[in-house]
Amino acid sequence: MLEIRDIKTTYGKIAALKGVSLDIREGGLTCLLGPNGAGKTTLIWTISGILKAQSGSMKLAGEELAGLKPHQIVEKGVVTVPENRLVFPEMTVKDNLIVGAFSRRKAKGGVEEDLESVLDRFPRLRERANQEAGTLSGGEQQMLAVGRALMARPKILLMDEPSTGLAPIIVEEIFEIIGKLRDEGRTIFLVEQNANLALDYADHFYLLEQGHVTFGGQPGEVDHDELIARAYLGARKAS
Amino acid sequence: MDGYTISVLSNIGLFAFLAISAWILLIAGEISFGQQAYFAIGAYSGGIATAVWQWPFAAGVVIAVALGAAVGALVAWPTMRLSGLHYAIATLAFAELTRASLNVFTYRRDIEGFATGPDGANGFGDIRWVYEAGIEPGAYLAIIAGCLGAVIGLVALMSYGRGMARLRIVGEDPILAAMQGLSVTRTKIAAASLAGGIAALGGALYAHLATYIEPAQFSVMTGVHALAYGLIGGLGTVLGPILGVLIDIGLLESLRVFAGYRMIVFGGLVVLVLIVRPRGLLDEPTMRRVQAWLRR
């Protein structure tokens, strides 16, 4: 669905992409694993248009995304759940969700219905609908960010490290939500450091090391424990 | 109402335009030290239209607002990618550039035997349309109030729709806003244009009340005051900057006990308010509580 070919991005002095190619397949969960500083967030920010790629292409069902502005990319249906900066803390939960529907120029209708369905999906958000988003717990903010992304009726959901800074039990809960979204047939691109958990849910995964994709395949296809240990522990690639 | 009250109220109204103008940019996450430039552009263009070109007052106001909005957008276009302090200084530079240019700007024509029009640092007098039309100060106050009401109404309309929410989220977190599908640049340029138009409206009204304007009136001090009004009154509502003006001009100037010490008292008051309420008196949480209370 989204074909990324030979993307090169520099971002400050760290975490540059040195020619990344991968495919995000329709109706499944594609996962990108990699250690800190490998360039995972840089890739997310490049796909969403916040950072400009120096070269390479990103084709969404044949349509080029590289060079578009962030808002145009959202309008095409590629929606990001960012890491850390999850919500607008001064706004209420409900307003945060409505913001998610801003990009829907052509289909303005149905916002109320979508709001209801997101609140049905996350009953804890419904309880806090009129509370300021900044007062929510970390897990609830993550839910809110996912809910807000759903309000945009995304074709592809990009998720940047949803487990960051959350207690293990909350992480499990977030991953159950992600798993449910996948089971509904949505297309999800998940960037994670927590390899074991992510691989339980992924249909397909890639390994990113120092700006290069060093492996792509399906969980269980190879002995990925060894592969991942190598990537994370920084051992030399045997080839 | 006696003449003094009318003049104080008129002043409050005129400064409110400038304060709202700076406030709009604050909401969009930018500090402008330079909204006085648009006030000046409005005053000069409106004045030239009625006094030199002999256009009707309404046409003068319209051309002032249009010019203010256009220049606002034009200046915003290259400066919006600057942010924080750099943007603030760029606005300051533009405003001082405007003031310095007006110091050498001369454009005079013979109107009924008198040379009329801006004369550099000597200023621009005889903007007499309102007096020649026989509009009383009270009636002119009503015009100012009407225009201010229209501006407040426009902002209220924007709050009802999505406009204000767009400004606020772009101001709060531009990257997250972009990820929601908003064009940050376009939103900020629109905000700057709106702010420019509002300040220019105030400027045009000011010129016709004062009948005499000069570049020195549009100094940095004026702009920083406008900025301070919003910060004191509160960032939560468009009434915030108006409250700020009311406190400064209304309360302190009309209470003559502080005569001569107004700045000292106002300064101290502002400092105390900001220690207790860093986002002003009518800040966002306060406004949310008010709204919740109104909904009941």
Next chain:
Amino acid sequence: MIDFVQNTLDGLAIGSAYGLLALGFTLIFGVMRRLNMAFGPSILVGIFAGAWLHSHWSAGMIPVFLATLAGAVIASAYVERLSFAAIRGDAALASMASSFALWMQLEEAVARVFPQRTYAFPTFEGLPMLELGPLFLRPEYLVMFLTAAALVAGLQVILTRTLFGLHLRTLSDNREAARVSGVNVAQVALLTFLLAAAIGGVAGFLIAATDGQISTKLGMWATMKGLIAMVIGGLGSMRGALIGGLALGVVEAQAQWYLGASGREITTFALLFVALILLPVGLAGGAETGARAEAGRRL
């Protein structure tokens, strides 16, 4: 050509005073990440304290200098306590507005006590005009330049050789890291503020002594020059502040000579506007510091 060189020379001298003002701004901004609008007016208090001493007790240069310094430092301590220390958390905007309020307060207070338009300030009398071939150098300018150079050298020693200097630099570079390494942020902030005020006081004294007369407009003047020079230099680096100050001084001197007073204003602000758009990292360029990154964020 001679004119151009002469103007450059004069501009560098005045520019060294601008550089000191910018240095004061930079120190405060680096440590606090907030803008002190009352910086100039604090210096104003000092200058008028010096002028008062001069007119009432016909004090000489040294007591006047000390009074200027003391006035600036005391007024700055007042600003720091009320507008910076008292406003906590992520509230740079509030601090800026608050310091602006104190600007008005200090300026009005000075104007109350000193109601005339201008007051006399002692000058460096009896120093001969210096001739360098076809060029002339006002002795005041030489004093200005040398004092600024000595002050920068002294500051360099403080920053690199003392524990306070180390703390100041860590705070400017990375606030969070400094905090977790046990730097007493509140204390370093206050000391930095006072150090900046002293530097500003020296600059104010030099400028007042060169002009021989002072008015209450000097406060706003000093804030603007310092702020602009800091931004031209690129924010956050001491070297940048000095380069920015010198550049501003030279540009002003040239424009004043060739274009007159209103031409100078137009040129200076037009250049500032264009420079900000074309070169937002400033003249000094160089590495991204924590303070500079912060300056790019919303205040």
